[in-house]
Amino acid sequence: xxxxxxxxxxxxxxxxxxxxxxxxxxxxxGFANIFRSHTFNDNNxxxxxxxxxxxGFNTGFVFNLGxxxxxxxxxxxxxxxxxxxxxxxxxxALDNPKVAEAVKKTGATHLAIAGISTEGCxxxxxxxxxxxxxxxxxxxxxxxxxxxxxxxxxMQRMIQAGIIPTTxxxxxxxxxxxxxxxxxxxxxxxxxxxxxxxxxxxIDAEHANAAKxxxxxx
Numbered sequence: 512x513x514x515x516x517x518x519x520x521x522x523x524x525x526x527x528x529x530x531x532x533x534x535x536x537x538x539x540x541g542f543a544n545i546f547r548s549h550t551f552n553d554n555n556x557x558x559x560x561x562x563x564x565x566x567g568f569n570t571g572f573v574f575n576l577g578x579x580x581x582x583x584x585x586x587x588x589x590x591x592x593x594x595x596x597x598x599x600x601x602x603x604a605l606d607n608p609k610v611a612e613a614v615k616k617t618g619a620t621h622l623a624i625a626g627i628s629t630e631g632c633x634x635x636x637x638x639x640x641x642x643x644x645x646x647x648x649x650x651x652x653x654x655x656x657x658x659x660x661x662x663x664x665x666m667q668r669m670i671q672a673g674i675i676p677t678t679x680x681x682x683x684x685x686x687x688x689x690x691x692x693x694x695x696x697x698x699x700x701x702x703x704x705x706x707x708x709x710x711x712x713x714i715d716a717e718h719a720n721a722a723k724x725x726x727x728x729x
Contacts, residue, residue, distance in 0.1 A: 523646050523675065524621070526685050528695065532571025532619035533561060535653075536604050536626030536636055539580035546627050546655040548662035554627070555585055557653030560679045560706040561625055562589045567698025568686050571617025575610050577601075577632070602632050603639035621646045623682055629656035630665040637674050648675040650682055679706065 524530070538558050543551050565572035566589075575596040576582055582595060598607035605611050614622070622645045626633045633654055640647045649669055656662030670676055677685070680703060687699045704711040 528568040531621045532617040533565040534624045535574045538583045548656040548659045554655045559589045561653045563702045564683045571619045573613045603635040605639045623648045625650035625653035627655050630661040634665045648677050652678045
């Protein structure tokens with residue numbers, strides 16, 4: 512057995528609140544009835560949940576729109592007074608100096624990207640980030656394309672390039688890392704309660720059982 516060579520470690524460093532910036536792209540009401548890979552309700556819920564994750568975990572957070580776009584109202588409410596950057600017509604948001612500088616200032620090595628459209632600005636921003644040396648994740652259930660086919664092929668292209676697919680709750684769980692970590696537990700479980708009430712009920716039941724054994728978070 513000692514003669515078998517060890518496989519290269521291809522598992523990237525974990526996404527943490529300290530090393531991560533969430534980059535949200537082009538959640539514009541003008542696109543709400545155009546993109547069909549996901550329902551608007553699902554995309555809106557995913558976007559709001561991801562924004563709450565950014566703010567609750569105090570990750571880096573850069574929210575940007577193209578020129579003339581109007582953001583989802585629920586997303587505006589969720590981000591509060593967090594700045595929204597309006598760029599020009601760049602499909603790769605990182606080609607815009609204001610967006611690139613905002614991301615750079617966060618000091619992040621890892622970017623979690625989501626938005627619309629999957630096959631447009633999200634794809635080219637994610638590939639651009641990869642070329643710049645970032646570890647990149649794409650938050651699929653907060654992202655939408657014009658058609659399911661367009662969304663799926665864009666996802667395949669990103670995955671083949673080395674971009675990591677994830678979902679909002681899975682990504683937040685990676686950031687949380689330990690359900691008993693009190694620093695971010697409230698933000699984590701509040702986000703789940705808003706996004707997936709049924710899941711939160713199940714978690715509460717598990718916590719109640721664990722409390723009987725002295726293992727649940729305080």
